[in-house]
Amino acid sequence: MTMGCDGFVFAGVASGLKKRGGKDLGLILAETPASAAAVFTRNRVQAAPVHLSRERIRSGCCRAVIANSGSANCCTGDAGRKAAQRAAALAAGALGIPEEQVLTASTGVIGLPLEVSRIEAAMPALTAALHPGGIEDFAAAIMTTDTRPKIASAGGTVGGKDFKVLGCAKGAGMIRPAMATLLAFPVPDAAMAPGLLREALATAVDRSFNRITVDGHTSTTDTVILMAGGRSGVKVETPEGCEVFQKALDEVTGALARKIVGDGEGATKLVEVRVAGAPSDAGARAVADAVANSSLVKTALFGQDANWGRVLAAAGRAGVPFEPEKADLYFDEVRMVAGGAGSGPEAEARATEVLKRREFTLTLDLHAVAGSASVLTCDFSIDYVKINADYRS
């Protein structure tokens, strides 16, 4: 089955930017001008394409995105800024569209100059490869330590007409809930004004990419670009229409976020950390983040060790007031901690069985007030260290 979304064409080719070979240059083209919105990393250190795309998205219009892996084009100075502009200009020239309507995104090693000559050389092949079913090639071209391309789609009906949202993302490392994740590109075939798109994207990102972590890092290149075409004939403009659209967009960004954590660097587990009964939702979020980012919790998950004390210890350092002697902790359906103390060897044996699952949920109920939050994380494995000790070599 070929995946596509009316009005968009995609391509991904190998240009030689990736040291180890493989597809590394991708292009998305909206066949007619699309309205667009984007969110970017909040890191103080930002890659050149982030600066460029943030500037250009202000128009609310985007025709194409050119994205590469291999170099993040970050900490590359003036040459980096020029390289990002040049990449966009090359795409614009080849596609015959205005340069200002081309956004860029890069991912890979920080500090490595972007060899724009390779992009120039690959441009004819890249534009020739554009086709409606090309999203898998595009998704492969933005992968770094990802082991598989990440694609999701969903649909809805507005005013009696069906629309679709197709999206892809890359993740793997430097994933943390502080604005978006590495790169993600949802493209609906519904039409929508840029202002409404911005609201929908902010909501979707807060519910998905802002609630995942792999290693507690904020990347310098995080970019999510949402381009709304309109080929389906659906116009999203009423509150009801926006609600239907939000649901479909959330489904796509949520599925992509989950795929990112499940394919986290070295990950063998996908774990949801739920906190309930916190003093506030924000407090619940802080506690969930502390647990989800704890290397001691994450190594215990890898070791399939129901080391519940580490979960409580991580929760306790979040700076959120709660009474430890009221806390309950569940590993899926197993209540491992009741009233701040362990439930004993039998519960621990059952919790150990839960830990053998590929996916499960840790639920921490603080029994304070009604604040709740949920964060997705993965375990911390020997392979994570191996991948990151050798990443550049």
Added chain:
Amino acid sequence: MTMGCDGFVFAGVASGLKKRGGKDLGLILAETPASAAAVFTRNRVQAAPVHLSRERIRSGCCRAVIANSGSANCCTGDAGRKAAQRAAALAAGALGIPEEQVLTASTGVIGLPLEVSRIEAAMPALTAALHPGGIEDFAAAIMTTDTRPKIASAGGTVGGKDFKVLGCAKGAGMIRPAMATLLAFPVPDAAMAPGLLREALATAVDRSFNRITVDGHTSTTDTVILMAGGRSGVKVETPEGCEVFQKALDEVTGALARKIVGDGEGATKLVEVRVAGAPSDAGARAVADAVANSSLVKTALFGQDANWGRVLAAAGRAGVPFEPEKADLYFDEVRMVAGGAGSGPEAEARATEVLKRREFTLTLDLHAVAGSASVLTCDFSIDYVKINADYRS
């Protein structure tokens, strides 16, 4: 050479609390009542001995500390509180001193009940083993994943008389700069009022145990107890005397902090992260903490990869405003980044040589204002994951 400190005796024995065997129960006795001060973890989840010792230290007086490894006696409910009290009572009975003058400290697995019957059975052997040269046995008894006991000493002269500060500590994991480190016990043979002791200890901890990290965790059992005897005949009471005392105490806590990071779980490198030119000292500290706790920086250190982009990316997510294009980064003497961009392959080759050293310094100069800070960290190795995936098994 036997290490000792006039007026103190120490012991450490194997009581069976440690699953894998070895010394696990330690005792320090001040031969005459000592004035004392202590600092404890700021984690919301605190072990039973932390509650007990915090209560008792208010008197400013302490005769003895009984410490164990194997169980942290944390999240152990009422039974845990009683076990901590019972351990202190057993020591007080055996030593013939008031129970309120005995403090306790525990380290090990969270949630595991403290088998106080083992402490009772070992008490005769423990008190019989007390001797002036026993600090190595005591230091061994508080080890968990530490590979070696940590002891340091320093001296000074006040009013023409010499005094000495002897101290020991354990560390290894759950080490983070948020109040103290796991367990540390400096014992000077100078006399000093509890109020002055508290000030001196707070200063010393801020300069030492609050500036180290292994894994970004705050333990539930962090305890530093400072007991001032007086057998040297030195009385510390003048500002000049306090200054001399502070210097000696700082020397001991600083050396212990360094030993803790150098023996961090799985550590192969001891790295000082220095930040200069930040908007403020607090800002510099936040940036240094972000770099020192970054798993991406730490895995690159393990891989001996001069991946300077990760250092800048970690600095950029600290929430501290700075201009990346002004930043310089040094690996020891090698300027790897100048004005926010890499210095090229020759500098990188030299930086890679620096990374082969066992100890080195990363200096990040933000060229904003004059704020500076320094934090000690270690690398993040495959062994860290192995140690923490199997810690309880």
